[in-house]
Amino acid sequence: QARLVESGGGWVQPGGSLGLSCAASGRSFESFAMGWYRQAPGKDREFVAAVDWTGTHTEYSDFVKGRFTVLRDKTKNTVYLVASNLVPEDTAVYLCAADETFGSSWYNLWTIAYWGQGTQVNVSA
Numbered sequence: 001q002a003r004l005v006e007s008g009g010g011w012v013q014p015g016g017s018l019g020l021s022c023a024a025s026g027r028s029f030e031s032f033a034m035g036w037y038r039q040a041p042g043k044d045r046e047f048v049a050a051v052d053w054t055g056t057h058t059e060y061s062d063f064v065k066g067r068f069t070v071l072r073d074k075t076k077n078t079v080y081l082v083a084s085n086l087v088p089e090d091t092a093v094y095l096c097a098a099d100e101t102f103g104s105s106w107y108n109l110w111t112i113a114y115w116g117q118g119t120q121v122n123v124s125a
Contacts, residue, residue, distance in 0.1 A: 002114055004027040004096040009119030016123075017084040021089045022096030022116055033102035034072055034079040035059070036107060038092035039118070045109055047085040048094070051079060052102040058075060063089075093118040 008020040009015075022034070035050025049070035050059045059069055064083075072079040079096065096116035105111050 003097060004114055004116035006074055006094065006096045006116045006119040008025045009094065009121045011124070012086055014087055014123055016086055018086065018121060019084070020081040020083070020119060020121075022079045024079070024098060028075060029077060029098055032098045032100055033106070034096070034098045035070060035106060036079075036081045037095045037097055040092040047097070047107050047109065050097075050102060050106045057102070058116045059106060071098050073094065077102065083121070090091055091121060103115050
């Protein structure tokens with residue numbers, strides 16, 4: 001059974017940095033784009049970042065561009081999210097995702113084939 005398992009969440013002060021990991025298992029994700037969404041309390045789930053199956057092309061939402069970096073290690077079936085210059089508005093559950101498509105389709109979360117359970121990130125003083 002295909003699984004995406006996130007790790008690395010926690011508490012960080014504003015202006016700080018945090019790294020998230022997502023380990024994929026149960027099937028081959030080599031031809032899948034992988035990435036991240038987030039969901040804050042009382043808000044809709046929103047796209048954060050994604051990387052294509054080659055690991056070469058990336059897509060970011062406007063509110064994380066220049067602050068977050070998404071990358072993958074295909075040898076480890078793992079995708080990472082490095083978040084820096086964090087602000088309280090970044091507080092959310094961060095969910096790993098995988099899908100055979102890549103690009104603008106990721107802004108429609110209903111197209112995503114696989115989801116992780118999420119990891120909590122809290123940004124506060």
